[in-house]
Amino acid sequence: MAVVTKTEPPPRPPRRRRLRYRLQVMRHDPTAALGLILVVLLAYLVVAPLVAVLSDAVRLQYGDDVHTGQQPGEWTGYYLWRVFRSRISTLLFWEPLLNTLVVAVGTTAFALVLGGGMAWLVSRTNVPGRRWLAGALVVPYMLPSWTFSLAWLSLFKNERAGGQIGFLQAHGIRTPDWLAYGALPIIITLGLHYYPFVLLLVGNALRRIDAQLEDSARILGAPRRTVVRRIVVPLMLPALSSAVLLVVGRVLGTFGTPYVLGLPVDYRVLSTGLFQSIRDRSTGVASVLATVIVIIGVLIVFTDMRLMREQRRFVTVGGKGAMDRPADLRRWRRPACALGLLVFAVSVLVPVLTLLLSTVTRTPLDLSTFTLDYWIAERLPGAVGFPHGVLRGSELWEAAWNSLRIVGLAALICAILGLLIGYVVVRGTAPRIAGFLRQVSFLPYLIPGIAFAAASLSLFAVARGPVPALYGTTFLLVLVMAVTHLPYSSRSGIAAMIQLGREPEEAAQIAGASWWQRMRRIIFPIQKGALVTGIVLPFISGLKELSIVIMLTTTGTQLLTTLSIGLVDYGYTQLANAVVLMIALLSFTMTSLTQRLTKSSLASGLGG
Amino acid sequence: MPNITLSGVSKSYGGGDHAVRNLDLVVPDGAFMCLLGPSGCGKTTTLRMIAGLEQPTTGTIAVGGRTLDSVEQGIYVPPEKRAMGLVFQNYALWPHLSVRENVEFGLRMRKVPGPERRSRAAEALKMVHVETAMDRYPSQLSGGQQQRVALARMLAVNPAVLLLDEPLSNLDARLRLEMRAELKRIHEESGATIVFVTHDQLEALTMATDVAVMSDGELQQLAAPMEMYARPANRFVAEFVGSPPMAIVDAGPAPAGLAASLLRFVRSRDTRAVPAAVGIRPEALRLGAPPGSAWSEEALVEAVLPAGSSWTVRLRVLDTELYALSYTPVRAAPGDVITCWAEQLHLFDADGSRISSWDRSEVSA
Numbered sequence: 018m019a020v021v022t023k024t025e026p027p028p029r030p031p032r033r034r035r036l037r038y039r040l041q042v043m044r045h046d047p048t049a050a051l052g053l054i055l056v057v058l059l060a061y062l063v064v065a066p067l068v069a070v071l072s073d074a075v076r077l078q079y080g081d082d083v084h085t086g087q088q089p090g091e092w093t094g095y096y097l098w099r100v101f102r103s104r105i106s107t108l109l110f111w112e113p114l115l116n117t118l119v120v121a122v123g124t125t126a127f128a129l130v131l132g133g134g135m136a137w138l139v140s141r142t143n144v145p146g147r148r149w150l151a152g153a154l155v156v157p158y159m160l161p162s163w164t165f166s167l168a169w170l171s172l173f174k175n176e177r178a179g180g181q182i183g184f185l186q187a188h189g190i191r192t193p194d195w196l197a198y199g200a201l202p203i204i205i206t207l208g209l210h211y212y213p214f215v216l217l218l219v220g221n222a223l224r225r226i227d228a229q230l231e232d233s234a235r236i237l238g239a240p241r242r243t244v245v246r247r248i249v250v251p252l253m254l255p256a257l258s259s260a261v262l263l264v265v266g267r268v269l270g271t272f273g274t275p276y277v278l279g280l281p282v283d284y285r286v287l288s289t290g291l292f293q294s295i296r297d298r299s300t301g302v303a304s305v306l307a308t309v310i311v312i313i314g315v316l317i318v319f320t321d322m323r324l325m326r327e328q329r330r331f332v333t334v335g336g337k338g339a340m341d342r343p344a345d346l347r348r349w350r351r352p353a354c355a356l357g358l359l360v361f362a363v364s365v366l367v368p369v370l371t372l373l374l375s376t377v378t379r380t381p382l383d384l385s386t387f388t389l390d391y392w393i394a395e396r397l398p399g400a401v402g403f404p405h406g407v408l409r410g411s412e413l414w415e416a417a418w419n420s421l422r423i424v425g426l427a428a429l430i431c432a433i434l435g436l437l438i439g440y441v442v443v444r445g446t447a448p449r450i451a452g453f454l455r456q457v458s459f460l461p462y463l464i465p466g467i468a469f470a471a472a473s474l475s476l477f478a479v480a481r482g483p484v485p486a487l488y489g490t491t492f493l494l495v496l497v498m499a500v501t502h503l504p505y506s507s508r509s510g511i512a513a514m515i516q517l518g519r520e521p522e523e524a525a526q527i528a529g530a531s532w533w534q535r536m537r538r539i540i541f542p543i544q545k546g547a548l549v550t551g552i553v554l555p556f557i558s559g560l561k562e563l564s565i566v567i568m569l570t571t572t573g574t575q576l577l578t579t580l581s582i583g584l585v586d587y588g589y590t591q592l593a594n595a596v597v598l599m600i601a602l603l604s605f606t607m608t609s610l611t612q613r614l615t616k617s618s619l620a621s622g623l624g625g
Numbered sequence: 626m627p628n629i630t631l632s633g634v635s636k637s638y639g640g641g642d643h644a645v646r647n648l649d650l651v652v653p654d655g656a657f658m659c660l661l662g663p664s665g666c667g668k669t670t671t672l673r674m675i676a677g678l679e680q681p682t683t684g685t686i687a688v689g690g691r692t693l694d695s696v697e698q699g700i701y702v703p704p705e706k707r708a709m710g711l712v713f714q715n716y717a718l719w720p721h722l723s724v725r726e727n728v729e730f731g732l733r734m735r736k737v738p739g740p741e742r743r744s745r746a747a748e749a750l751k752m753v754h755v756e757t758a759m760d761r762y763p764s765q766l767s768g769g770q771q772q773r774v775a776l777a778r779m780l781a782v783n784p785a786v787l788l789l790d791e792p793l794s795n796l797d798a799r800l801r802l803e804m805r806a807e808l809k810r811i812h813e814e815s816g817a818t819i820v821f822v823t824h825d826q827l828e829a830l831t832m833a834t835d836v837a838v839m840s841d842g843e844l845q846q847l848a849a850p851m852e853m854y855a856r857p858a859n860r861f862v863a864e865f866v867g868s869p870p871m872a873i874v875d876a877g878p879a880p881a882g883l884a885a886s887l888l889r890f891v892r893s894r895d896t897r898a899v900p901a902a903v904g905i906r907p908e909a910l911r912l913g914a915p916p917g918s919a920w921s922e923e924a925l926v927e928a929v930l931p932a933g934s935s936w937t938v939r940l941r942v943l944d945t946e947l948y949a950l951s952y953t954p955v956r957a958a959p960g961d962v963i964t965c966w967a968e969q970l971h972l973f974d975a976d977g978s979r980i981s982s983w984d985r986s987e988v989s990a
Contacts, residue, residue, distance in 0.1 A: 030683055030697050037699035042680050043704035520717035523678050528782065530730035538730075542721045556694040560897045 019588050047532055052441040052450035061459045062500045067311065073304035073475045081301060086623035096301035108304060113290040118287055120203050121268045121277065127208030128264050131360065132215025140220045140356055145350055150357045157364045158213035159608045161561040161578065162602040163273030165206035167594050169373040170277065173197045174380055180280035181587025184381040196223035201603040207274050209364045211267065216258040222256030255325055262321040266314055270465025272564035277585055288467045288564065295471060295537060295568055315463045352365035369601065375597040391591040402587045405413040407595045416580040423576065426497035426560035432551030434499070435506030436544055439514030447488045455511065462504035464563040491569040501565055502555035513547035553611045627689025627785055627818060629675060630652045636670055636685030644670045644843040657812050657819045659833035661826060667842040672788050675702035675820060676711050688786060709777030711788040714795065716771045718763035724750070724774050725759045728866065731782040748779035750921045753807070769800040780811065789821045793828060805832055826866050830854065838862050860977040863904050871971065872947050873904040882944035890920040891972060891983065900972035900980055907950035912938065912957065915966035919985050924965040926957045940965060
């Protein structure tokens with residue numbers, strides 16, 4: 018009989034012995050090694066670019082030594098001065114900053130009113146066809162964000178910029194510059210793209226509000242209006258603030274729309290300013306701008322997380338009482354439905370039809386000038402850079418193949434990385450490594466894509482050590498695209514692995530399966546579904562991606578999105594519209610197919 | 626069949642608290658050893674260390690003379706090479722494989738040829754009575770069936786050491802009873818060494834040949850089940866094993882009331898005895914006229930709680946509340962004053978270790 022009273026724990030064996038033992042364990046369980054590899058990889062792909070862009074912002078670049086009298090590579094405040102305090106800083110920074118703010122505030126207000134109203138309509142009222150509306154009103158988010166800006170130009174463009182004039186101008190109605198270009202159209206077109214975002218976030222929150230909370234207030238004698246003001250709105254605040262901050266964050270990093278609609282009147286925002294600086298090869302200035310965008314992006318997401326944490330305290334959202342009891346609109350039912358249809362028409366039908374018709378008419382939207390030349394003609398007179406219909410020649414097909422290849426590969430890498438990160442985190446053999454992976458894989462979420470692309474350019478544009486210069490290679494595109502989508506896939510990978518737990522793998526281990534066998538026969542087969550969603554969601558979002566790739570593509574690595582923007586630059590409106598239509602079609606089909614097949618909602622892909 | 630030896634095994638997470646502290650334990654060849662203790666006592670960690678799923682911070686683990694873990698010598702054999710069987714608390718069946726594939730998996734890993742694999746899997750499933758569910762998937766099975774499949778999956782590879790981590794805790798009462806008998810039968814038929822983790826003392830007492838009680842990462846007592854019940858090594862074991870638990874009366878520096886009465890009785894039997902605390906099991910506290918040699922006292926009946934086959938009576942004896950468990954009908958009503966007497970008393974010293982017990986039939990040390 019062993020009777021043991023409290024004993025002191027025995028002394029640990031010497032460090033060397035313990036190390037030898039740990040090595041033995043690691044030899045048989047590669048989790049720790051895998052974790053270490055992932056740490057190095059993420060440090061290199063996520064952290065290093067940020068460090069590089071930061072260092073580029075405060076060190077003298079080649080070619081600028083004549084201005085400063087310093088040696089290239091030396092520490093310098095020259096770029097900071099140039100961006101913030103010099104004579105051209107208004108042009109470089111302050112004006113774009115102001116414009117960005119105007120666009121952000123305007124877009125957010127627009128999206129909030131439209132999205133919030135529609136959210137209420139489809140989730141809390143008995144509007145006819147609400148289910149259909151709920152699905153249809155999300156469609157704008159499936160289209161590339163600058164689809165709307167091209168459609169806008171097709172309608173309102175005047176002769177100020179080159180290329181075909183818009184519909185109104187063609188019919189003799191002069192469109193002033195403020196209507197054709199600049200802040201107003203940017204706000205409207207971006208708002209049309211982002212309101213589904215608000216609709217999804219606010220709609221979810223509205224659906225989750227416990228009807229009993231409203232009932233209680235009404236039983237206590239509060240009139241309907243008071244209930245809304247005192248109960249519903251405060252409960253909606255977290256979702257609202259989240260929607261606001263996320264829309265602001267997206268607007269900050271968006272490139273296509275301000276480029277298309279802002280350039281003709283020199284209306285610059287931070288993202289287009291950054292692009293311009295890179296194009297002008299003023300790396301130092303670009304680095305400062307990228308850093309500013311990164312900082313604003315990080316601040317926005319942190320504020321959002323902070324608010325969410327604080328507000329979670331009073332969000333009572335009880336699952337059971339959340340009854341679906343829509344407000345009766347009575348005689349307003351039909352008008353409300355008409356309003357919903359109108360929003361759908363304005364945000365989907367009008368832009369898409371405008372684009373479609375513009376590609377098949379010589380005079381904008383005039384069906385008497387119907388032609389299929391822009392699609393299939395072998396020779397297009399006057400179009401020097403692209404002298405044939407989009408479906409002819411090799412440009413479109415090459416770009417499509419590049420898109421498919423590059424985005425597909427990135428999505429695959431992303432999904433596998435996500436699952437592996439989840440695996441290391443859940444195995445928990447190395448808590449510190451797991452913590453690092455969790456946080457660093459989330460980091461790109463904080464950073465607007467265009468700034469991250471600029472940062473990657475800082476690191477990879479020149480040869481560093483054994484790594485050759487990667488600018489212009491598909492490899493760089495794949496890397497950056499995979500990394501920017503990593504937050505979503507690593508989150509879903511971690512969630513999937515946590516849900517699975519360690520036990521199925523341990524059971525296989527006990528049954529005698531080696532690590533490879535466990536991966537091949539147990540982990541990956543079980544996570545097949547998660548893997549597929551992990552590939553498809555980044556793939557769809559990558560197909561539409563412009564902000565990230567615009568700076569990284571060269572003529573050799575044209576993607577569908579950059580091809581379309583290139584055609585805009587040439588002034589080949591119809592051809593650009595045709596390409597963007599194809600992207601929209603592709604992305605819409607894939608999204609709805611995936612939604613139908615995997616029953617995953619688009620909302621989960623938003624990361625909101 | 627091998628014995629399992631743990632010597633000086635400790636496990637701490639991140640250098641902080643010890644989950645297991647300096648554990649010396651020998652599981653004899655062919656034993657059915659129960660690791661018993663409250664949650665967080667380190668019993669599951671111990672089991673997982675034997676399986677190789679976790680690694681000790683110090684110490685040595687050997688099975689059948691073969692060292693599997695030795696921090697000091699830098700030896701580590703991974704779980705997949707230990708050839709043991711482990712049933713998880715949540716069964717951990719692979720959801721993407723059918724019942725048959727689940728059971729065949731271990732054989733496949735051991736490169737057993739197809740026909741033999743099928744027949745051995747069928748045999749294992751037959752042994753646990755789920756042969757009809759062969760082609761279904763785990764999600765289509767009831768909890769009891771899943772549990773049996775998990776057992777069959779382990780039995781199919783015919784391991785010499787079986788490890789069970791609270792495998793019955795997710796089953797309902799009837800199934801649990803059935804599976805207890807089943808496990809006992811499997812133990813007898815296979816002759817394997819079994820280590821079974823549970824927090825349910827009834828499971829430990831009914832199935833095990835040896836029970837190791839753990840608390841706070843330390844081994845409290847290692848004994849045969851009835852021995853443990855009759856002679857708990859310390860206050861922890863005394864209070865943990867037995868239901869309702871043993872009442873322990875502390876003497877304190879100036880014993881008064883019930884404590885004084887008990888001490889007077891103990892001294893009258895053995896003048897050298899200086900217990901710091903005296904324990905009475907509810908089933909050893911009897912009601913009615915005492916036999917001459919036993920401790921007895923007047924008691925006020927506070928409540929009578931019938932439970933079908935037994936009656937629990939709450940008594941106030943001097944200043945203290947005591948419970949008596951009776952297997953014969955209790956005729957007293959609340960408010961009655963009756964006599965109670967003790968069939969057996971357990972004596973503990975100041976650090977809680979058992980000194981001896983007083984028994985009506987014999988006085989043992």
